Amino acid sequence: MPSVERYLALATCVLALGGLTTACSSDQPEQKGPVGPVPQGLDRFYGQALDWGECEPYATSEMARSSFGAEGLECARLTVPLDYDEPDGPEIELGLLRHRATGDDRIGSLVVNPGGPGASGMLSAASMAGPTADTEIGQRFDLVGFDPRGVGASEPALECLTDNERDADRADDVEYDGSRQGVRATEEEERRFAAKCAERTEHGEDMLAHLGTRDVVQDMDVLRSVLGDRKLNYVGYSYGTRIGYTYAERFPRNVRSLVLDGALDPEQDSVESLVSQGEGFGKSFEEFAAWCQERSGCPLTGDPTKAYQDLVRPLLDDPVDVGGRVLSYDDATTGTIQALYSERMWPQLKSGLAELSQGSGSTLMALADMYNERDSSGNYANTQDAFVAIRCVDDPPVEDREKIRDAQRRYAEVAPFLDPGTRPSAARDACAFWPVDSTSEPHLPDVDGVPPALVVSTTNDPATPYRAGVQLAKALDGRLLTFEGNQHTVFLQGNQCVDGAGARYLIDGTLPQEGKRCG
Numbered sequence: 001m002p003s004v005e006r007y008l009a010l011a012t013c014v015l016a017l018g019g020l021t022t023a024c025s026s027d028q029p030e031q032k033g034p035v036g037p038v039p040q041g042l043d044r045f046y047g048q049a050l051d052w053g054e055c056e057p058y059a060t061s062e063m064a065r066s067s068f069g070a071e072g073l074e075c076a077r078l079t080v081p082l083d084y085d086e087p088d089g090p091e092i093e094l095g096l097l098r099h100r101a102t103g104d105d106r107i108g109s110l111v112v113n114p115g116g117p118g119a120s121g122m123l124s125a126a127s128m129a130g131p132t133a134d135t136e137i138g139q140r141f142d143l144v145g146f147d148p149r150g151v152g153a154s155e156p157a158l159e160c161l162t163d164n165e166r167d168a169d170r171a172d173d174v175e176y177d178g179s180r181q182g183v184r185a186t187e188e189e190e191r192r193f194a195a196k197c198a199e200r201t202e203h204g205e206d207m208l209a210h211l212g213t214r215d216v217v218q219d220m221d222v223l224r225s226v227l228g229d230r231k232l233n234y235v236g237y238s239y240g241t242r243i244g245y246t247y248a249e250r251f252p253r254n255v256r257s258l259v260l261d262g263a264l265d266p267e268q269d270s271v272e273s274l275v276s277q278g279e280g281f282g283k284s285f286e287e288f289a290a291w292c293q294e295r296s297g298c299p300l301t302g303d304p305t306k307a308y309q310d311l312v313r314p315l316l317d318d319p320v321d322v323g324g325r326v327l328s329y330d331d332a333t334t335g336t337i338q339a340l341y342s343e344r345m346w347p348q349l350k351s352g353l354a355e356l357s358q359g360s361g362s363t364l365m366a367l368a369d370m371y372n373e374r375d376s377s378g379n380y381a382n383t384q385d386a387f388v389a390i391r392c393v394d395d396p397p398v399e400d401r402e403k404i405r406d407a408q409r410r411y412a413e414v415a416p417f418l419d420p421g422t423r424p425s426a427a428r429d430a431c432a433f434w435p436v437d438s439t440s441e442p443h444l445p446d447v448d449g450v451p452p453a454l455v456v457s458t459t460n461d462p463a464t465p466y467r468a469g470v471q472l473a474k475a476l477d478g479r480l481l482t483f484e485g486n487q488h489t490v491f492l493q494g495n496q497c498v499d500g501a502g503a504r505y506l507i508d509g510t511l512p513q514e515g516k517r518c519g
């Protein structure tokens with residue numbers, strides 16, 4: 001079975017919405033803070049001016065370059081302390097992107113985070129700006145995305161693997177070897193990865209120690225003040241829900257509204273999250289297979305799980321050449337899961353599997369590249385590096401080999417299409433070799449005094465199971481909005497029922513009725 005690290009990474013939610021529009025940028029630095037309470041010693045951060053300007057210089061990827069040039073977008077850098085316990089020590093900068101409210105009756109800023117951990121909030125906001133510009137939300141709120149510390153355009157950026165090393169890592173399926181030799185080889189790779197992150201990232205271990213959610217929510221409170229908002233309005237997707245409820249726990253009096261879509265279960269450790277996620281992908285594969293079998297040319301004939309395994313398992317020993325690269329088993333399954341995030345990608349997955357049955361891996365490789373954020377020039381965003389680094393500092397490592405092995409077995413039971421047919425591996429992931437301690441652990445958030453949150457959960461969400469949203473809404477004393485569908489997250493993606501309920505909540509605080517469902 002794949003390592004815990006590999007398939008926890010599949011919870012990454014990177015929104016790619018189209019249709020960007022309109023614009024302006026400031027000629028002079030803009031100072032709106034400090035607003036609201038300011039922690040001792042942080043006055044200069046909470047009151048800093050932002051120098052908004054063109055966004056193209058902030059682009060660190062091919063997708064960002066194509067998105068950041070749209071009219072109506074402006075970007076700036078926010079300065080924050082590397083270590084909030086030492087505000088006079090080293091400083092770092094976060095990349096910000098904003099699309100101003102298009103109406104006259106502005107409420108404030110709406111901060112968004114797309115999840116990951118490690119996904120770019122700037123890119124997410126850029127993608128959402130056009131589709132929301134003429135909606136109630138776009139008219140009443142400035143849409144603001146930020147790249148969390150170490151991510152994307154934020155400086156310094158986390159650096160672990162080079163582009164060539166990432167290609168090589170994807171082509172190597174050693175983590176599926178559960179023998180003693182395979183476990184040793186896998187753990188040696190994980191150990192080297194952790195060491196490279198510390199060696200190649202500016203500020204080294206100090207930076208790694210302060211990449212986690214604990215520090216990100218403090219950055220977000222600085223951002224709230226600098227934007228001129230007494231209280232925070234926030235939309236978080238997937239891992240972004242953890243940022244949201246952690247912010248509410250840390251700054252309960254600074255919250256106006258929270259929309260949390262595709263929730264993580266706050267009590268689950270990484271092993272239980274792996275198994276829960278497997279359930280989601282297992283159900284999504286069943287839905288896809290049923291859809292596929294109703295259409296001509298579907299390669300999943302007979303038992304779809306066995307048909308899929310017969311297609312991808314041979315790649316463990318005999319990967320397929322794709323223009324000088326090779327489609328590994330890991331790439332094929334990653335490409336499959338990328339497509340399972342949304343029904344809109346099912347036709348592409350069907351084509352990719354049909355191609356693989358004929359010995360071609362081009363489409364599945366393209367899907368895997370999309371997930372890994374590898375552009376046409378072979379350059380990677382640092383999302384995957386950041387995912388590992390943030391997770392390792394957020395939660396204690398899983399050291400119990402039998403627990404790891406048992407999780408692999410259980411994963412194969414709930415997502416049998418992803419069972420490689422090899423001995424489950426007990427290899428520990430990079431977090432077991434992380435050079436700094438973790439800063440938090442799974443727990444129910446204590447959010448007394450926080451306004452009720454709106455939690456959106458999708459019945460067949462492959463990456464964050466529906467029941468996690470149910471549990472989070474209860475923990476936050478919030479309101480659950482159910483979407484009946486097959487995709488990962490839904491708010492502000494064109495569903496009028498969900499978007500309308502979210503807009504009413506964000507604009508005037510009206511929660512949807514108890515038990516409301518959208519389809």
